[in-house]
Amino acid sequence: MNFDYSEEQTLIKDSVAKYLQNNYDFDTRKKIAASELGYSNEHWQQFAELGWLAIPFAEHLGGFGGNAIDDAIVMEELGKGLALEPYLACVIMFGGLLANGPDASRHEQDIAAIIDGSLQGAVAFTETQSRYELADVKTTASLSNGQYILNGEKVVVANGQAADKLIISARTAGEQSDTTGITLFYVDANAAGVSKTDYPMMDGHRVANITLTDVAVDSENIVGEVHHGYDNLARAIDRAIIATAAEALGIMEKLLHTTVAYTQTRKQFGVAIGSFQALQHRMVDMFINVEQTRSLLLRSACSNVAAHQASDPNTCEELLKQSKQDTLALKVMVAQVGKLVGDEALQMHGGIGMTDELDVGHYVKRLLRINTMFGDEDYSMQAFAKGSLG
Amino acid sequence: MDITFSDSDQAFRTEVRQFFAESYTDDLKQRLGSSATFSEAIIDWQKVLYQQGWIAPDWPAEYGGTGWSSAKKFIYETERAQAGVPDVLPFGLKMVGPVIYNFGTDEQKTKFLPAILNSDHWWCQGYSEPGAGSDLASLSTRAERDGDHYVVNGAKVWTSYAQYADWIFCLVRTSSDGKPQQGISFLLIDMTLPGISINPIIGIDNRHTLNEVVFDNVRVPVDGLIGEENKGWTYAKSLLAHERNAIAGVGDIKNGLSAIHEHAEKTMSAGQPLTRDPAFRARFSQIQIDVMALEYSELRTVAKSISGQGPGPESSLLKIRGTELQQRVQELMLYVAGNFAGAQTSDSIGNDFADRARVEYMYGRAATVYGGSNEIQKNIIAKAILGLG
Numbered sequence: 194m195n196f197d198y199s200e201e202q203t204l205i206k207d208s209v210a211k212y213l214q215n216n217y218d219f220d221t222r223k224k225i226a227a228s229e230l231g232y233s234n235e236h237w238q239q240f241a242e243l244g245w246l247a248i249p250f251a252e253h254l255g256g257f258g259g260n261a262i263d264d265a266i267v268m269e270e271l272g273k274g275l276a277l278e279p280y281l282a283c284v285i286m287f288g289g290l291l292a293n294g295p296d297a298s299r300h301e302q303d304i305a306a307i308i309d310g311s312l313q314g315a316v317a318f319t320e321t322q323s324r325y326e327l328a329d330v331k332t333t334a335s336l337s338n339g340q341y342i343l344n345g346e347k348v349v350v351a352n353g354q355a356a357d358k359l360i361i362s363a364r365t366a367g368e369q370s371d372t373t374g375i376t377l378f379y380v381d382a383n384a385a386g387v388s389k390t391d392y393p394m395m396d397g398h399r400v401a402n403i404t405l406t407d408v409a410v411d412s413e414n415i416v417g418e419v420h421h422g423y424d425n426l427a428r429a430i431d432r433a434i435i436a437t438a439a440e441a442l443g444i445m446e447k448l449l450h451t452t453v454a455y456t457q458t459r460k461q462f463g464v465a466i467g468s469f470q471a472l473q474h475r476m477v478d479m480f481i482n483v484e485q486t487r488s489l490l491l492r493s494a495c496s497n498v499a500a501h502q503a504s505d506p507n508t509c510e511e512l513l514k515q516s517k518q519d520t521l522a523l524k525v526m527v528a529q530v531g532k533l534v535g536d537e538a539l540q541m542h543g544g545i546g547m548t549d550e551l552d553v554g555h556y557v558k559r560l561l562r563i564n565t566m567f568g569d570e571d572y573s574m575q576a577f578a579k580g581s582l583g
Numbered sequence: 584m585d586i587t588f589s590d591s592d593q594a595f596r597t598e599v600r601q602f603f604a605e606s607y608t609d610d611l612k613q614r615l616g617s618s619a620t621f622s623e624a625i626i627d628w629q630k631v632l633y634q635q636g637w638i639a640p641d642w643p644a645e646y647g648g649t650g651w652s653s654a655k656k657f658i659y660e661t662e663r664a665q666a667g668v669p670d671v672l673p674f675g676l677k678m679v680g681p682v683i684y685n686f687g688t689d690e691q692k693t694k695f696l697p698a699i700l701n702s703d704h705w706w707c708q709g710y711s712e713p714g715a716g717s718d719l720a721s722l723s724t725r726a727e728r729d730g731d732h733y734v735v736n737g738a739k740v741w742t743s744y745a746q747y748a749d750w751i752f753c754l755v756r757t758s759s760d761g762k763p764q765q766g767i768s769f770l771l772i773d774m775t776l777p778g779i780s781i782n783p784i785i786g787i788d789n790r791h792t793l794n795e796v797v798f799d800n801v802r803v804p805v806d807g808l809i810g811e812e813n814k815g816w817t818y819a820k821s822l823l824a825h826e827r828n829a830i831a832g833v834g835d836i837k838n839g840l841s842a843i844h845e846h847a848e849k850t851m852s853a854g855q856p857l858t859r860d861p862a863f864r865a866r867f868s869q870i871q872i873d874v875m876a877l878e879y880s881e882l883r884t885v886a887k888s889i890s891g892q893g894p895g896p897e898s899s900l901l902k903i904r905g906t907e908l909q910q911r912v913q914e915l916m917l918y919v920a921g922n923f924a925g926a927q928t929s930d931s932i933g934n935d936f937a938d939r940a941r942v943e944y945m946y947g948r949a950a951t952v953y954g955g956s957n958e959i960q961k962n963i964i965a966k967a968i969l970g971l972g
Contacts, residue, residue: 194585194586194587194588194654194882194885194886194889195584195585195886195889195890196584196586196882196883196886197584197890198584199584202584262584453969453970453971456971457970457971465972467971467972468971468972470962473961473962473965473969473971474958474961474965476965476969476971477961477964477965477969478961480900480964480968480969481900481903481904481964484880484897484900485873485876485877485880485904486876488876488877488878488879488880488882488883489872489875489876489879491584491586491879491883492875492876492878492879495584495586499586519875522871522872522875522876525868525869525872526872526873526876574865574868574869574872575861575864575865577868577871577872578864578865578867578868581867581868581871582844582858582864582867582868583858
């Protein structure tokens with residue numbers, strides 16, 4: 194038993210960390226956040242050049258065959274650097290749905306285009322009324338002359354503003370909240386009837402609301418199987434939760450270190466404020482909670498990998514159940530610890546922590562945003578309780 | 584990264600599980616559960632472990648330990664707790680034993696180690712004093728050399744199970760020169776010596792676990808001194824790191840949670856089982872989530888120790904979070920017990936859950952105090968890990 198990274202994993206980690214340190218300082222980030230795209234295509238091309246966009250894809254699809262642990266390694270460093278590029282939305286979620294379904298071979302070309310940085314994608318699965326419930330889908334897709342006609346609206350779609358291609362969940366059967374009857378459609382973002390309104394979020398990331406008005410989609414442009422998109426989507430979201438947890442962990446570590454360093458230089462009453470026991474114990478609480486989050490992240494990432502490696506279907510199902518619980522637990526903890534670490538970092542920075550000029554507040558806002566993605570603390574806690582208490 | 588146990592470790596797990604299933608009998612379980620029979624029953628159980636050769640997982644094989652790998656020790660501990668089996672008394676096996684085999688003379692090893700292993704000697708710990716708690720180095724129990732003896736005067740307090748003990752290991756002051764830590768010696772004292780008296784202290788759990796031990800001109804043979812005079816603080820510190828590691832208690836927390844789950848299913852509230860109640864569900868889930876994380880924090884320490892890195896200041900993290908979670912489990916037990924929570928009986932009303940809840944809750948308050956209070960652990964992390972002066 195060991196929790197050490199392999200040589201290859203260490204190389205990836207160092208590569209991401211070094212690139213961001215050298216090329217992505219806080220001023221650079223501010224400019225990128227203010228741009229129309231919301232991220233930098235130049236950096237994205239560099240990510241492609243450095244091979245990072247290939248990491249999660251299977252080797253026969255031109256990737257490195259990475260798993261949830263590898264996702265986490267990249268995301269933790271992107272978190273520390275507070276990078277705005279859509280690694281999560283485009284590579285892990287959009288790419289993951291294309292590559293991990295039964296029909297991956299049909300998407301070979303598009304996957305290659307993700308890897309070389311020429312294709313942007315987004316997964317559109319939230320609706321105004323759905324809150325965090327994946328199965329609550331009002332967007333309809335009705336069959337007419339061999340084509341599906343999509344109508345509805347998807348909201349807060351990450352990377353929606355930049356996406357060339359969209360994966361959209363729509364109802365092909367069943368009632369509004371049924372898990373069956375949901376189909377994932379593969380739609381060109383420029384298709385007739387697709388309109389986008391994009392806007393910035395508090396963390397500097399841009400998202401879009403996407404309206405679908407009689408959008409015609411050929412029946413072969415389906416990801417996975419008709420009516421059975423829910424499980425695919427849920428699995429992709431589980432992996433995305435682990436990835437965002439890793440990003441959050443990177444942010445928390447950065448905030449902890451920044452705060453410890455600040456309290457050692459900031460003097461009041463003639464001494465560094467870090468010498469006060471009241472503050473020391475609060476920073477220790479931050480540390481303990483961050484370490485606990487790392488432990489749960491390792492647990493979730495490892496159980497996700499184990500579940501997907503199991504060949505026997507019964508074992509696989511059992512492991513998937515375990516992995517689901519681990520992931521929900523992680524989601525709860527990331528929300529709680531994110532809030533704690535963010536608030537404490539601001540408090541211990543005092544007045545300067547309130548300023549837009551300092552990076553601390555921007556890290557905090559990303560943590561708050563992460564809590565609202567894929568289910569917040571309460572939602573995840575209730576789902577977890579259902580898994581353990583029935 | 585590899586989180587799997589080897590095949591031989593898996594086989595070991597099966598062996599341990601089978602052993603507990605067969606050897607930890609209902610009779611033992613019942614006698615250990617009652618304070619009237621506890622002291623006898625725990626010795627009976629420890630003798631069973633001794634026969635099996637598993638009494639001292641942490642000891643080196645040359646002194647009668649198992650010689651298990653860190654992975655096997657972890658598995659053993661997990662299975663023990665899973666089976667609801669109480670841990671051994673720590674004072675001889677986990678505290679003074681390691682001090683003796685690390686720092687004692689050959690005569691001391693021969694005299695004491697076998698009797699610790701077969702539980703013939705019951706040990707207690709003489710560290711805290713009325714005036715020395717977290718600031719242990721300020722202790723003032725004096726030992727003055729007089730020929731072949733030390734003459735000991737002073738008082739030790741919060742001494743668990745002193746009423747049953749044959750021996751006590753004590754920190755005593757042998758010098759007032761230099762820093763307080765520099766004048767402390769580690770002394771082994773026979774509890775039957777004249778001049779020792781034991782004053783019982785009844786705890787908030789209504790049980791008699793704690794005592795004050797008073798020394799009035801007690802003449803202790805000098806061969807009870809561990810290592811060198813005035814170096815006792817060093818030996819004591821090595822023991823504290825050991826103690827801290829042992830009290831994360833993940834297995835026991837999980838065992839407590841299963842007991843709560845089982846009882847909550849049978850407990851009705853507003854016409855439905857308590858497990859349907861949203862407030863209960865959130866409380867229960869929160870503890871589960873935190874213990875899932877703690878379990879991996881512990882595994883990370885195990886993995887480090889497999890690769891040869893000893894426990895560092897992160898054992899303070901395990902102590903803090905482990906004891907906090909133990910207390911939250913106890914709190915939830917008391918909550919689930921409801922109206923019965925205060926009942927000071929188990930036999931006559933057939934609700935032994937409530938009695939267990941009350942006793943464990945009250946006694947459990949000590950966990951964040953002993954072994955170096957959690958505030959002291961935070962000071963250690965602040966200094967050793969965060970570099971805050």
